[in-house]
Amino acid sequence: MDQACKRKQTDNLTMIIPEINNQAYTYRPGELLPELEGHISRGRFERVLRNGDFAVTAELAPPDSTDRNEVFEQAALFDGFVDAINATDGSGANCHMSSVVVCALLSYIGYSPIMQISCRDKNRIAIQGDLLGAGALSICNVLALTGDDVSAGDHPEAKRVFDLDSISLITLIKKIRDEGSFLSGRTITNPPQMFVGTSINPFVPPVESRILQLEKKINAGANFIQTQYCFDMPMLKDFMSKTVDKGLTEKAFFLPGVGALASSRTARWIKNNVPGVHIPDSIFQRLEGAEDQKKEGQKICTELMQEVKEIEGVSGVHIMAYKQEECVAQMVKDSDVLGGRKPWSPKDEY
Amino acid sequence: MYRARLFASRHARAYEVIYNATSPVILSTLRVINKITKGKLDRPITWFEKIIKGFLFDCQMCGNCVLSSTGMACPMNCPKTLRNGPCGGVREDGNCEVKPEMKCVWVEAWSGSAKMKDNLAIQEIQFAVNHTHQGSSAWIRLAKENKQII
Ligand code: SF4
Secondary structure, eight states: OHHHHHHHHHHHHHHEEEEEEEEEEOOOOOOOOOOOOOSSSSSHHHHHHHHHHHHHHHHHHHHOSSOOHHHHEEEEEETTSSEEEOOSSSSGGGOSOHHHHHHEEEETTOOOOEEETTTTTTOHHHHHHHHHHHHTOOOEEEEOOOOOGGGGGTTTTOOOOSOOOHHHHHHHHHHHHHHHBBTTTTTTTOOOOOEEEEEEEETTSSSGHHHHHHHHHHHHHHOEEEEEOOOHHHHHHHHHHHHTTTTGGTTEEEEEEEESSSSSHHHHHHHHHTTTTOOOOHHHHHHHHHHHHHHHHHEEEEEEHHHHSSSSSSSSSEEEETTGGGGGHHHHHHTTTTOOOOOOOHHHHH | HHHHHHHHHHTTTHHHHHHHHHHHHHHHHHHHHHHTTTTTTTTHHHHHHHHHHHHHHHHOOOOOOGGGGGOOOOOGGSSOOOSSSOOTTTTTTSSSSSSSSSHHHHHHHHHHHSSSSSSSSSOOOOOOOGHHHHHHOOHHHHHHHOOOOO
């Protein structure tokens, strides 16, 4: 696109939003970085990974509100400790602010959002529209997910869509990006340059086939992988060694998911109610034996991060600290996985 | 039928042999019938296919048949109609996240595929279903398109 024209658009949209944490943020569309050889997107997240730095991503829980400051306040908790922020898309099949809009808000400040797309709620027409919209808002990363079933959430009576599955979704994003056309073949001028991720859950059956599924996802075009919660390190290590053996770590970046459990009661609830979370007994024992279970949960999470970093083939870690977002920065700090590197923060910029 | 469907993926190798032997015959017969009747028998043939595949595989007549690439387990029985592998919600006993009383279709599919000679077919990417084919006969379509049953 014409550079001068783009600059003008940016200026028009510039406005100041209220102060958050005594910090004035400039509200503007996140600017794309210059194109770089060997890079797919023009976003910061891909650069961190390709640079070989150990990346940290964290999940933001979209609010049940129209107050955008709630989004900014949550994101600000990660400042200087996180490279990219995942905006969940109706996680657990519950209604929240849409991931497209959360990412748009984040991108306007300059954050590097990862837009999650779940196949549960939208068909191929809606998803392609969202991808173009995301491109227009300088959102550079997407995470293609199947999504939890509607029965898991607060609207079990809803119609499940699942027009696509995650692999079809990756195929679709890749087609739009690389061929510059919709599925129908109609041309897209200026297709979105998306860095595509997906998830894998190596801890649930069919465990032996999960590696084949991962291979299929990468063959479909996944550039990075964020896994489901990893609490079982031996299982993760086994899975990663198979991944390395198959040469898959050469083709995609791996960010195992870790989380902080608030108490053994929460852990039990997650185990029984959230589909696909495997928590080994040793974790329960540690939590139950601790005086302050919440602290212990965070300590476990910190140790998991350190362990993850040592595994061959891993490029980063993905933190899902639902309702404990305020502890993410401290846990990253304590784990020292960044090794002194300081991820981009709007506080340095403005 | 659920029991027949489990039987199919558990005996995927035998089904594969039968499939490979019968599919060219079915398709060439359909081609001849189609030439003679000019599509007048499409409805009874579709009905016939629905009965047979319905009994054997709980076929949902999506019209995009991929049975031989999914270990003889029909992916349309997955409540999320996933066509490329299981979701992340499979229960510890291998049952479905959505229907706890049912084996996950993809647990069946991967184990069925492992028994088959062409055990790499399951690794082919199957793009999402073409919904315009819903309710139509996959056999007739393949016969008309001069393709093999896949
Ligand atoms: S558990 Fe298996 S059958 Fe159930 S929705 Fe997930 S993939 Fe489909």
